[in-house]
């Protein structure tokens with residue numbers, strides 16, 4: 001492989017890197033991907049989206065079987081948990097998905113260089129083995145950094161992946177904890193907190209801010225927190241964890257008011273057998289050789305890129321979690337496609353303003369575009385249309401009536417500016433809203449599209465009608 005020249009060398013095989021590689025190969029480029037993990041797929045496939053959704057689905061079925069079937073006239077005894085089988089299935093889902101990427105690499109004739117990629121200079125990448133020695137050096141007409149992100153550490157709370165775990169450890173617990181304390185009420189903390197609560201853990205969520213899930217529309221957040229509380233999650237908002245002591249029995253956490261001891265309230269201690277640190281993720285740039293190559297970072301430590309994903313060094317590009325924008329798998333993939341299409345002479349572009357987000361709890365939360373708070377802050381005059389799932393016949397038939405759809409549209413032009421959904425199938429529904437908004441739809445446009453009956457998407461149509469003029473069924 002030494003001195004072989006590739007049109008594109010991608011560093012990192014997450015949803016940003018592997019998708020970019022496949023698209024580049026489709027466009028006729030000779031592509032290599034350097035990946036240090038033993039499997040392809042990055043955070044998303046190995047320790048992120050896929051294993052967490054496998055456990056969310058299994059734990060949801062467990063809870064549903066225990067609580068919700070009687071209303072349908074299905075009588076079963078209390079379900080028992082085959083924990084080993086649930087975890088085995090999760091592993092199998094991950095295995096099949098990562099193997100699928102290996103297959104796609106072979107199909108598209110993409111070379112996987114196993115090891116850590118280090119940029120020596122524009123046009124030159126070394127592959128470092130586990131012993132730290134250079135295994136290979138390849139020439140690259142273009143280099144694409146897709147190195148992703150890692151867990152943001154919390155000072156005073158050292159992660160050991162046994163009792164104090166990151167999301168990675170929380171997906172691999174050896175048994176259901178009695179008391180799980182989640183530090184951080186963001187998407188990952190609430191999803192994994194929900195998994196373990198459904199399986200029988202007491203779960204306390206400690207959050208620095210006085211609200212959960214910063215960035216979600218305020219009104220949705222209030223309903224969301226209420227639902228999670230009803231399900232049994234306990235919240236300590238406006239509180240910060242300042243110390244963690246591991247004992248034989250578990251972990252003793254010191255929790256103080258976020259405003260500091262003088263800001264009101266005394267410090268308290270919480271006993272947990274497992275603590276999940278989920279305060280966010282930060283770009284992973286270690287070992288890439290960025291300094292040497294002259295690749296500049298932003299003030300927030302992400303790789304700085306221009307509108308075409310080029311870094312400060314011509315011929316070196318970056319996408320996904322290592323650069324600005326939402327840290328989401330589908331955004332990383334779209335970055336990758338746009339970047340390599342531009343390299344191939346096409347016109348790639350990603351609209352980061354219309355990247356949909358989903359919280360895969362039950363009910364789910366999903367949104368795309370602006371929140372009411374953002375519109376107010378920007379001084380945009382807007383209309384609100386809401387429609388509850390209680391008024392939607394399919395949701396009634398499904399016994400899933402909690403939540404509502406909210407459509408925000410421009411007061412003058414009626415253009416849809418934001419869609420926010422709290423409901424059982426919000427994550428699937430939001431795709432329609434994203435599509436409509438990419439085509440600059442008005443609320444009237446969505447409201448006039450013929451939706452199949454009975455489907456939950458009729459609630460989006462009705463909310464759009466409510467934003468434009470009036471809903472039919474309310």
Ligand SMILES: Cc1cc2nc3c(=O)[nH]c(=O)nc-3n(C[C@H](O)[C@H](O)[C@H](O)COP(=O)(O)OP(=O)(O)OC[C@H]3O[C@@H](n4cnc5c(N)ncnc54)[C@H](O)[C@@H]3O)c2cc1C
Pocket residue numbers: 011012013014015016017034035036037041042043044045047048049050052115116117118146147148149167168188284286287288319320321322327328329330331332360
């Ligand atoms: C628990 C959890 C749940 C999540 N759930 C969702 C979800 O439901 N939906 C969603 O959209 N997002 C979710 N995310 C976020 C999502 O995983 C990331 O946004 C996404 O993986 C980013 O893709 P990426 O390609 O930029 O980086 P990554 O997926 O992080 O991949 C980067 C890859 O680069 C490799 N690498 C790094 N440096 C080097 C180097 N020098 N040499 C070789 N290889 C290197 C790494 O080993 C890794 O494989 C979740 C994350 C977590 C942790």
